[in-house]
Amino acid sequence: MRSVRRGGKPAGLVVLAVLVMALGAGCGAPGRQASEPDGGRREHEAPGTERAREGGQARGNGDGRGVRAVGVATYNVYLGADLKPLFDAGSRAELVTRASELYAAMEATDFRERAAALADLLAARAPEVVGLQEVARWERGPAGGDLTVRYDFLRLLLDELAARGTPYRTVAANDNFTGRMAVSATEEARFTDRDVIVVRDGPPASSRPRTSRATSAAYSAKATLPSRIPGLSFEVPRGWSSVDVTVRGATFRFATTHLEAFGTPGVRAAQARELAAALAGSPHPVVLTGDFNSRPTDASGAYGILAGAGYADAWTAAGGDPDGGWTAGQSGSLLAGDELSHRIDHVLYRPDGVRAVTAEVIGDREADRSAPTGFWPSDHAGVVAGLRFGGGR
Structure with a gap:
């Protein structure tokens, strides 16, 4: 875990772009602190901030003024495999082999x-609202027949959260791309990629948000990826979801998205402009989360477009190193060492009546790996931020 608090110094973070696409005959609608030279971890806090240590990790309770900030988070949970080999298949027979792999x-x-x-x-952090990306649903069954859901990432994650006494409920979701493909001579599979917003649904009552005006939409801008197979191409629709959230007297519009990863930068930039325009009319402060596939140095791309639309970055606003906070780059097998190398997952917000007081990267420590195998939780790390809203109690 890398964490920062307003007035402190950086921490590290990341996110690696995950490959997206739609398949089939006619595809359709796929805390780390800055490391010390000795490999140690360092936490940064504003003077007066109360510290709570749990398992060697530090969490913020706000900015030291006795008022708990609203917790928001973003996490790309990883669809589970690299789709890129599909694009390179040279024949339909090879495509089936690669789909099976x-x-x-x-x-x-x-x-x-x-x-x-x-x-x-x-x-462990129980943010009130979480934006999730690459929330995959995988189905499989006989060729030409009905398919059965084999892995519903959303259901599996919600069940695990409920088992820990920290239930969440889904309040908004959008399908990005989906496609059905042969994985053998007798079986087919379908993959559906989703962005999802979930909110706390358990005690205490002060952390159980009320929601309204759930909205989802697809981007007009979308990538079409060429194939080496004559007559086949891969279209990659993407979208976004939002919901108005009220918790502890504060009301804000929370949105999440996963911008284009493998199309041209122009498609991703166009999607960012569409999203900024769609949220511009919100009567409430806006919190925008997701995998933007755009680094802070991307001044003319998605990050720069959203900054130009007035969005602040919770990581740097809370004192994080603009060159740190990595969130992307783990190997697709999830079994290598820590390979996080850049920051493309962000918690952004329009700062009128909002300010970030804490920020933390999660899922990047050896202790965060799964048991018993030792997978990284995802090929991305997540970001949790504490936001203070004017008028919040």
Whole structure:
């Protein structure tokens, strides 16, 4: 874990872009602190901030003024395998072989086990609202017949959270891309990629948000990826979801998205402009989370577009190193050493009546790995931020 508090110094974070696409004949609608030279971890806090130590990790209770900040988070949970080999298939027979290998790789990264590790991280912090990306649903069955859900990442994660006494409920979701493909001579599989917003649904009552105006939409801008197979291409629709949240006297609009990873930068930038325009009319402060596939140095891309639309970055606003806070880059097998190398997962907000007082990267420590296999929870790390709203109690 890397964490920062307003007035302190950095921590580290990341996110690696995950490959997305739609498949089939005619595809459709896929805390770390800054490391010390000796490998130690360092936490940063504003003077007067109360410290709570649990298992060697520090959490913030706000900015030291006795008022607990509203916790928000973003986490790309990883669809479970790398889709890129599908794009490189040179024939339909090879595509079937690669699809079978993809499905096997997804099973090998065992989301059932990873969901428990993710739930441990989220339950320990219990943010009121969480934006999730790559919340996959995998189905499988006989060719041409009905398919059965084999892995519903959302259901598995919610069940693990409930088992820890920290239940969440789904309040908004959008399907991005989906596609059905042959994985053998007799079987087919379908993959559906989703962005999801969940909110706390248990005690204490002060942490149980009320929600309204759930909205989801698809971007007009979308990538179409070429294939080496004549007559086949991969279209990658994406979208966003939002919901108005009221908790402890504060009302804000919370949104989440996963911007284009593998199309041209122009598609991703166009999606960022669409999203900024869609949220511009909100009567409430806006908190925008997600995997933006855009680094803080991307001045002319998605990050720069959203900054130009007035959004502040919770990581740097809370004192994080602009060059740290990595959230992406773990290997697809999730079994290598720590390979986080850049920051593309962000908690952003329009600062009128809002300010970030804490920020933390989660899922990046050896202790965060799953048991018994030792997977990283995802190929991304998550970000949790504490936000103070004007008028919040």
